[in-house]
Amino acid sequence: MYQLIQFKTPSIIFGMDTISQIGQEAKKLGAGRALLVTGPRIEAAGILEKAVSFLKKESILVEVAVEDRDTPEPATTVVEEVAEIARKGSFDVIVGLGGGSILDVAKMASALLTNPGKTRDYFGKEKVSKRGKPTLIVPTTSGTGAEVTKHAIFLDRESNVKKAVASTNLLPDVAIVDPMLTVSCPPSVTASAGIDAFLHAAEPFLSKNANPMTDAMALEAISITSRWLGPAVAEGEDLEARYSMSLGSVMSGIVLNNSGTSLVHAMAYPVGGEYHTPHGVTLSALVIACFDYIRIAKQEKMVRLAQAMGEPVGGLSPREASARALDAIRYLIQSVGLPVCLKDLGITDRTKIARWAVEAHKEQRLLSRSPRKLSVEDIQKIYENAF
Numbered sequence: 277m278y279q280l281i282q283f284k285t286p287s288i289i290f291g292m293d294t295i296s297q298i299g300q301e302a303k304k305l306g307a308g309r310a311l312l313v314t315g316p317r318i319e320a321a322g323i324l325e326k327a328v329s330f331l332k333k334e335s336i337l338v339e340v341a342v343e344d345r346d347t348p349e350p351a352t353t354v355v356e357e358v359a360e361i362a363r364k365g366s367f368d369v370i371v372g373l374g375g376g377s378i379l380d381v382a383k384m385a386s387a388l389l390t391n392p393g394k395t396r397d398y399f400g401k402e403k404v405s406k407r408g409k410p411t412l413i414v415p416t417t418s419g420t421g422a423e424v425t426k427h428a429i430f431l432d433r434e435s436n437v438k439k440a441v442a443s444t445n446l447l448p449d450v451a452i453v454d455p456m457l458t459v460s461c462p463p464s465v466t467a468s469a470g471i472d473a474f475l476h477a478a479e480p481f482l483s484k485n486a487n488p489m490t491d492a493m494a495l496e497a498i499s500i501t502s503r504w505l506g507p508a509v510a511e512g513e514d515l516e517a518r519y520s521m522s523l524g525s526v527m528s529g530i531v532l533n534n535s536g537t538s539l540v541h542a543m544a545y546p547v548g549g550e551y552h553t554p555h556g557v558t559l560s561a562l563v564i565a566c567f568d569y570i571r572i573a574k575q576e577k578m579v580r581l582a583q584a585m586g587e588p589v590g591g592l593s594p595r596e597a598s599a600r601a602l603d604a605i606r607y608l609i610q611s612v613g614l615p616v617c618l619k620d621l622g623i624t625d626r627t628k629i630a631r632w633a634v635e636a637h638k639e640q641r642l643l644s645r646s647p648r649k650l651s652v653e654d655i656q657k658i659y660e661n662a663f
């Protein structure tokens with residue numbers, strides 16, 4: 277009944293064309309010299325040039341590190357390379373400009389400037405003991421929420437499993453969220469990132485860690501992302517859709533940071549690590565089986581989720597109304613061309629289930645928030661159902 281609630285968020289600047297404030301914000305953080313970490317798509321879309329010119333306008337010396345790895349999740353080695361560049365340049369501020377992977381690299385590289393060792397030493401909960409150099413984080417997709425979270429996700433090449441660094445000291449100093457930067461984001465990335473955003477609100481809303489502050493924001497984020505993802509995928513230049521998805525994404529990122537995801541994310545890690553499928557795509561293939569499994573524990577909240585997604589539930593029993601939530605999620609995923617089961621994702625080899633279940637079960641940081649207790653066998657059953 278009585279909860280201890282902690283609520284953390286970086287300073288957030290949200291709105292159209294707010295990229296123009298990147299120079300002033302970097303200056304407030306103490307730059308001097310800034311290392312800007314970005315990717316090739318950002319450079320090609322002309323976003324990098326814009327960002328650099330606004331930084332230079334404030335007389336900030338900028339060095340650019342372009343990361344062009346093609347797996348959806350960066351390997352830890354990429355972070356170490358960027359940290360090495362950062363060390364040599366003695367920068368005052370680290371700027372991350374890009375999709376979630378780039379932002380995670382920027383956040384972790386900053387942490388390695390003030391903390392010893394390598395990324396691998398910090399997998400797990402609250403292991404980064406000192407804040408890094410100040411970070412200014414600018415997303416160019418609507419989904420990961422990396423601009424407002426304490427998490428960074430990397431592929432651990434040794435185990436071929438995605439692992440998370442979850443430390444409050446990784447929380448960015450400033451997030452600039454400019455929906456205009458997402459206009460050039462292709463439909464497939466918009467869809468995958470958008471489902472990730474939706475789940476960063478829906479999963480914490482159904483978790484044991486939910487609280488009234490995050491629930492309020494989660495319901496609005498669920499409503500916004502489920503309403504606007506379709507239009508954003510259908511027409512990338514629909515500015516109202518882009519604005520709404522950026523807003524929904526930053527809100528769900530705040531929910532994620534303060535209440536946390538659970539079994540869908542835990543079960544996606546081994547699958548994504550093995551098949552290198554984009555994060556949101558992997559989540560899409562697992563969420564129906566996962567939510568169906570936890571439904572008996574959270575029926576009343578599933579009804580509120582269905583309502584937030586615009587489903588008429590008046591006159592329905594809780595069982596019928598909670599089933600509507602699953603229908604609405606299935607429709608949302610299919611309507612943007614994503615898979616609703618592992619078979620849809622092109623994965624047919626069931627022999628991997630036993631190993632995945634063991635790997636997913638190790639993610640107790642996430643599974644401890646599940647509203648229904650999960651053994652390795654339970655997780656195996658959910659993977660089976662996801663086929």
Ligand SMILES: [Fe+2]
Nearest residue numbers: 420472541555
């Ligand atoms: Fe996610």
